[in-house]
Amino acid sequence: MDPESFRRFAGQIRRQTPNPGKGFFAGGGLLIALVAGGVALNASLFNVDGGHRAIKYTRLHGVQKTIYPEGTHLMLPWFEKPIVFDIRAKPRSIASLTGTKDLQMVNITCRVLSRPSINALPTIYRELGQDYDERVLPSIVNEVLKSVVAQFNASQLITQRENVSRLVREQLTNRAFKFNLVLDDVSITHVAFSPEFTHAVEAKQVAQQTALRAAFLVDQAIQEKQSIIVRAEGEAKSAELIGESMRQNKGFLELRRLEAAREIANLLSGSGNKVMLDAQSLLLNVTGDDAKEILKMTKSFKKHPNRLPRGQKRKRRSETETSDLPMSSSLTEEREFDDDEDEGSRKKVRWENQTAETDGKASTSWEETSQLDAADEKISLTAWCQYDRVGAAYYDPVKCIIYVLEDTPETSHFDLTKMILEQASPDMVLTSSRSDDKFIDTVQDFMDTSGGIFQIRPHKEFSSAKGRDRLLSLQLLSDLPSQDTNNPPSSDRDEDSSSIQPRNAYDFMRKQRDITGDPATKRWNASIRLSNFASIEVSPLCMASVGVLIDHLVRERAMDDMDDGGINSLDVRSIDSFALNEVMQINMDALFSLQIFENESHASMHSDKTKEGLSLAGVLNNTHTSLGRALMRLWLLRPSLSLEVIRARHDAVECFLTPENQPTSGTIHGHLKGIKNVPRMLAVLSTDRAKISDWQGLLKFTIICVLLKETLSELHSASHVEIIKKLIATLDTPKIRDIGTRINDIIDWEESSETGRVCVRPNIDEELDKRKHVYHGIDSVLSKVAEKICQTVPPEYASTLNVVYFPQLGITNLRCYTTGTDFVGFLICVPMREEWHSQAGFQALDGWSFQFSSESHVYFKSQEMQDMDAHVGDLHSLIVDREIEVVQGLLEEVLVHYDAMCAICDVCAELDCLLAFADASNLGGYRRPHMVEENIIDIVQGRHPLQEMVVDTFVPNDTRLAGGLGNGVTEEGCYSIILCTGPNACGKRWTIGARLPYQETIALERKCQRQRSLGRGMKSHICTGKDRWVAEGLSLESHAAKCAEMFGIPGRVIKRAQHVSQHLSTHEIGQLLDEAMSEKEVRDLQDAEAVCRRFLAWNLQDENEQHDVKRRLGDVLGKTHHDHHHDDDEAEIKDT
Secondary structure (H helix, E strand, C coil), X not given: CCHHHHHHHHHHHXXXXXXXXXHHHHHHHHHHHHHHHHHHHHHCEEEECCCEEEEEEECCCEECCCCECCEEEECCCCCXXXXXXXXXXXXXXXXXXXXXXXXXXXXXXXXEEEEECHHHHHHHHHHCCCCHHHHHHHHHHHHHHHHHHCCCCHHHHHXXXXXXXXXXXXXXXXXXXXXXXXXXXXXXXXXXXXXXXXXXXXXXXXXXXXXXXXXXXXXXHHHHHHHHHHHHHHHHHHHHHHHHHHHHCCHHHHHHHHHHHHHHHHHHHCCCCCCCCCCCCCCCCCCCHHHHHHHHHHHHHHHCCCCCCCCCCECCCCCCCCCCCCCCCEEEECCCECCCCCCCCCCCEEEECCCHHHHHHHHHHHHHHHHXXXXXXXXXXXXXXXXXXXXXXXXXXXCCEEEEEEEEECCCCCHHHHHHHHHHCCCEEEEECCCCHHHHHHHHHHHHHHCCEEEEECHHHCCHHHHHHHHHCCHHHHCCCXXXXXXXXXXXXXXXXXXXXXXXXXXXXXXCCCCCCCHHHHHHHHHHHHCCCCCCCCCHHHHHHHHHHHHHHHHHHHHHHCCCCHHHHCCCCEEEECCCCCECCCCHHHHHHCCCXXXXXXXXXXXXXEEECCCHHHHHCCCCCHHHHHHHHHHHHCCECCHHHHHXXXXXXXXXCCCCCHHHHHHHHHHHHHCCCHHHHHHHHCCCCCCHHHHHHHXXXXXXXXXXXXXXXXXXXXXXXXXXXXXXXXXXXXXXXXXXXXXXXXXXXXXXXXXXXXCECCCCCHHHHHHHHHHHCHHHHHHHHHHHXXXXXXXXXXXXXXXXXXXXXXXXXXXXXXXXXXXXXXXXXXXXXXXXXXXXXCCCCCCCEEEEECCCEEEEECHHHHHHHHHCCCHHHHHHHHHHHHHHHHHHHHHCCHHHHHHHHHHHHHHHHHHHHHHHHHHHCCCCCCCCCCCEEEEEEECCCCHHHHCCCCCCEEEEEECCCCCCCCCCCCCCCCCCCCCCCCCHHHHHHHHCCHHHCCHHHHHHHHHHHHCCCCHHHHHHCCCCCCCCCCCCCCHHHHHHHHCCCCHHHHHHHHHHHHHHHCCCHHHHHHCCCCHHHHHHHHHHHHHHHHHHHCCCCCCHHHCCHHHHHHHHHCCCHHHHHHHHHHHHHHHC
């Protein structure tokens, strides 16, 4: 089809077809055009809200200088972008820590109202950006505050606060203007000094008041002194006049005596009850020692008619003398009882010429008397507990023994004290006034329950030095028993032999000693024997308790029996250690010997502290808590004797050492690190010395308790372990969690760390929140009040003034001693004027009252300030007081669970020790022992925990011992301990070998002995042990003496050595000085004395004596010429 035909066909079709889409497409295009125009118009407009300004940034020219005010403005989309600034003043508080001129640190908070300069908005955007305040204000505010505060002292910051604020405002305004910022207001909202400075100010105020009070006391004392002097002078003058008058008229005394007699007669005459008593018949005229003896005898016979009183001398009676006793028997004593003999010594008697029935009656009479004595005596106990250590002593009147308990660590529950009281059952307990309060309460409760007597004695009586002196005075320690009963005393021998024997050189020494003994020697003997019982250095509490006990016994004896014999009359037969039933008491010597504890100096030369050295405590003590370390030391000092307790501890250690429980045990031990000494923290919280760290430690304790309860459930097969059951029973998780939540909700930790005291969170107490809100806004109120007061003050009086507030003074109405007025927190501060330095003083305006002044300012009180004191009050003190009340309420809620928390701490301490035992057992490879009731020790491959640490090679040893088997027991495998002593090379080792089977000796020793014996032909004896034999029984002879006799030592030398050894073994070496000389020794001594006398008579200055010196010397020595020839002849005969 040609084109022309196609056009005709198309035109025909258009003419025949209707046209409905023409209007639709036209309307759609118009709508699209309208939308596009709206979008373009919206993109071309931008709004500037109220309080804002805008600038434009173009892609072609950058930031434009035109500033657009509030309203709607046009811009080219994509090419231009509007930037809107908020030109309203924005507040910002900036805190700064800086130092004053006198080097005091101060925290200052400055509140700034800043806004950008409108004309410099393009410059601000170009140089700083839209966060211009974050970039500029912190740096310039800190710099200005530091520079201004450094110009003033700490006191001037308060007294010249207006000046400080003005300088800060001016400098900040100038600095901010350089950055195109406008500061509408600059104010210092908070000024806080360091706690040390605040305490120093308070201490200064207290010191000033104390000084004034001290001056007043000094004046008062001076006046009292003058009055005493005047009174004494008047009394002395009066006494002098009375004495003078009495000397002049001696009948004055007789007159006074008669007047007194008349008054007595008048008094008796008026009484209807008159009795005439004969002084002679009533023995009222007996005085002195006779009266004392009569009273003693009367009281003793009243108690026991059949017995003579103690201390009364009994005379020897003959066998034929008839006794006055009702039994009509004759009494013959075996020995004489002197007055100086100990009262407590037993009297041995025998009844003669009586039948068996009479003997039985007499014996019964003496037994009844002894029972009455025992009933009258009471058990007295003294104890002193101080600094968690206790020492005690008590006297058993039946056995006449003093039992002492050396200083031993005590727990907070005083378990040891209760054990002592229950075991001793005392009738009277004495303690010091300086003992721990809880210890006194424990003893008081026990004695109230048992019905005994409890006394608190003055602390001065509890002196360790005094106790040592009392023990040294006991005859038990000072008097040693004499072993040589056959020989008479030296003085008797001297008297008996003085007439028949010549004097010798030992006579002078014998005469110096009295028959009763030398006091110095007695004290020396007592001091040596005292070291076996106690020591001042190791047990001062025990020594002081013993001294008080002895003094009490002496007082009781003097009051009951009228006995003034003192300590010498006290019957003490022995001093023993107090053995407890449940624990083992180990003294310090045993602890040192066993190396349980070993203190060594610190490695640092600058530290004087000590640390634990190579000791058993150092090996076992892997505890993580302070309570655990204390309990571990207590266990090592007082090991338990209860098999039940020991087995429970072994069960716990075995449970912790199982492979599946070791990770959980490590986790539990790690949790225990965070437990502090909670009982001490609770005690501190109950006082006014609590710190924020104590509350933090208590909160951490609650968290750890919850973690422990969750971790304990992960232990396998731990249901039978006693410590686990005890810990689960004491851990009350809901209560502990509530305590921790309550503490965390009330205490504001951040504010508390900043202020150094315990602060309360917001929304806890409504009244507290209101006070804090007012306190934080007080600066603006002070500024407004200062502006109002300035309007009423003449300019010539004060160019500037300021209203200040002293939080440390508050409204407690402290007295000003200069003017006698009261001043409180709010004061008007005025600069010091020159004319006020003169004697005219300060001039206050009408309605103003002077309070005090400083070097540069004067402080006044006005009616406005008094109104503020009455209506506003001391805000800081009110806030602190209210916070104290809130915290005190929290503390009361916590203290309700005091016992429960202490119980948890005790169980955790025990758990800490058991975990430490488990760690030591795991590291050392120790195995659990099997505990039995029998007295048997059976150790296989035993190791020493300390010895194997210091040697390269350690050989384990087997031990098999059975206590109390004695001789002749042939039970295989069990042996008792044999004490074998003797000199070197005396056969001790072979003696031990004879008791042991040869197969159980060490292999190396067996090989060495076998090789040595094979060369001597003794193989058969070695294997059987028949070459060794031991005599049964105790050997008191010296093997060295036997060896010396075999090797030809003279017999007299051996006997002398044995004699000296005997005295040395019995500590009686002093008796060697009392031995009498033999006849030969006496002759030799006389010959020596004659030689000395002839030598002293020889005049060496005489010329006649100088010619024949040899002859004269022979005369002095007693050898003449004839004697020399005689000696030569005898020598020749002997040679022949």
